[in-house]
Amino acid sequence: MTFQQRTHLAGSLRAEHIGQHVIINGWVAVSRDLGGVLFFDMRDRSGKLQCVIQPSEETMLLYEEAKRLRAEYVVSVSGVVRRREKVNPKMATGEVEVLVDAFDVLNESDVPPFEIKEEVTANEDLRLKYRYLDLRRPNLANNLAIRHKITQSIRRYFDERGFLEIETPILMKATPEGARDFLVPSRLHKGKFYALPQSPQIYKQLLMVSGLDRYFQIAKCFRDEDLRADRQPEFTQLDVEMSFTNEEVVQEIMEGSLRQTWSDLGYTLPPFKRLTYKTAMERYGSDKPDLRYGLEITTITELVRGKTEFKVFQDALEKKRGVIGAVVAPKAAEWSRKQLDQLTEHAKIYGAGGLVWMKITESGVESSAKKFLSDEVTSSIAAATGARVGDLILIVSHVNWERAYTILGALRSELAKRLGLLEGRSFEFAPLWVTDMPMFELDEATGEFVPKHHPFTSPNLEDWARASEGLEHIRARAYDIVVNGYELGSGSIRIHDRKLQIEVFDMLKISKEEQQHKFGFLLEAFQYGAPPHGGMALGIDRIAMLCCGTENIRDVIAFPKTTSMQSLMDDAPSTVEPYQLRDLHIEIK
Ligand code: ASP
Helix, strand or coil: CCCCCCCCCHHHCCHHHCCCEEEEEEEEEEEEECCCCEEEEEEECCEEEEEEECCCCCCHHHHHHHCCCCCCCEEEEEEEEEECCCCCCCCCCCCEEEEEEEEEEEECCCCCCCCCCCCCCCCHHHHHHCHHHHCCCHHHHHHHHHHHHHHHHHHHHHHHCCCEECCCCCCECCCCCCCCCCEEECCCCCCCEEECCCCCHHHHHHHHHCCCCEEEEEEEEECCCCCCCCCCCEEEEEEEEEECCCHHHHHHHHHHHHHHHHHHCCCCCCCCEEEEHHHHHHHHCCCCCCCCCCCCCEECHHHHCCCCCCHHHHHHHHCCCCEEEEEEECCCCCCCHHHHHHHHHHHHHCCCCCCEEEEEECCEEEECCCCCCCHHHHHHHHHHHCCCCCCEEEEEEECCHHHHHHHHHHHHHHHHHHCCCCCCCCCCCCEEEEECCECEEEECCCCEEEECCCCCECECHHHHHCHHHCCCCCEECEEEEEECCEEEEEEEEECCCHHHHHHHHHHCCCCHHHHHHHHHHHHHHCCCCCCCEEEEEEEHHHHHHHHHCCCCHHHHCCCCCCCCCCECCCCECCCCCHHHHHHCCCCCC
């Protein structure tokens, strides 16, 4: 088939093109015959453009033929760009239109299962089933273009700084990093399995042992975890590792990379704040706080100690790890009983037994715990939190400080939502480093301390020397980047000393056999001159979400999975042929 090759992209035409003869290749977005004049919009990756056929003696045939144009027909159209009679300010090309002198239909289309337009009305499952059609929407295509820019910017940045982009295997040994592995059965080695990498962690460390010095990779990672709005079973990381380094150097490189990416996209990233894990928890109730708004938490444990018999507070006051904290909702004193009940329910999802509220009104303090708290106590709480007349104070108490702050943090973000504090602020960015992470965290279900990071993270060596005093106070040499409430990535200085690695495995209660079976090759590598090293990984999908202003991770992935981990388009996962199972020595029970 021969047809006229495009001279321009549909979405690129502007007033400056008026008078030019152009050729556009693309899809018919919509066509309307106004009985005499026929309009159709052409669409391609770049946007939409109005085309018009005005019947005259020369175009009579063209007009008749154009009547068969339907949505999603593939067309090559030519004509002269002219000023539109009525400018459409909603279209980037809204000042102009093309007066068509010829067109070729290159392919026809069935009526698509949903109308392909910017404002989606079709439900997401249907759009995922026909993902290739959904991707025709210029806004989704634009997200992929932004993502492309992000990865190009990253590649340039790391190349310029002497990093080598090195690919690591997708089929690897199961070496858990904290999540569940996806396994791949081996045909040649009956009963044995590969795992898909949760991240290239061990490989990149081995590359440092090899002397490769500075590594990066835009790596696919796989974790068989329950999904959330910002998670997919396979996701992409910017993975980085460096030798002879320390926290400051790694952090400077990673921060610089994000700054570069933001600037390549036309945004500026403000200076990074720094918070220790403990401060982040105490002030914002989260190790990934959104700092675009305040609503800081006030700890009132000591303020109420000895001043009340209130049963709800007693438990927290008696326990060493107990905390009572408060968060203020400005100008929310008039919120209804129902709204307060909803907030209580919200707090319960995060583990609260209940919620104490105080309303500061002109005529004094109203409170759900009025009977149990003296005027002196309520006014000192109001003063400590900085609450003013018209404000609402929410108080949480819990025997475990991390839980208490987590509940308060959840309330903080819920309040921000209800108060509309983030409306229209998607492209405002508040980056921060969270440092001094604890090495272990309390598993509330078992009461045991479990590792907070992958087991290759170096402990703070001074803390480690005092490990016998308790695990709670051991800090890891780990750090996170957080932007707008998303953990964009985490990293650490690694263990490079075999003896220390074994000590940490021991402390994590990984048996000697397991150490040997799963990590023997790493321990062996550490016998041959492993340099000090450290690194970090950043989630590309999350970076793309921020840069595209979306909270839905599927908006920035070409072919995403649903939250139940299915690909509705190709129907994966699916059954396979019996011979395939036989080859793999697998029987389905
Ligand atoms: N491998 C780690 C992760 O995927 C990141 C790192 O420590 O570099 O979370």
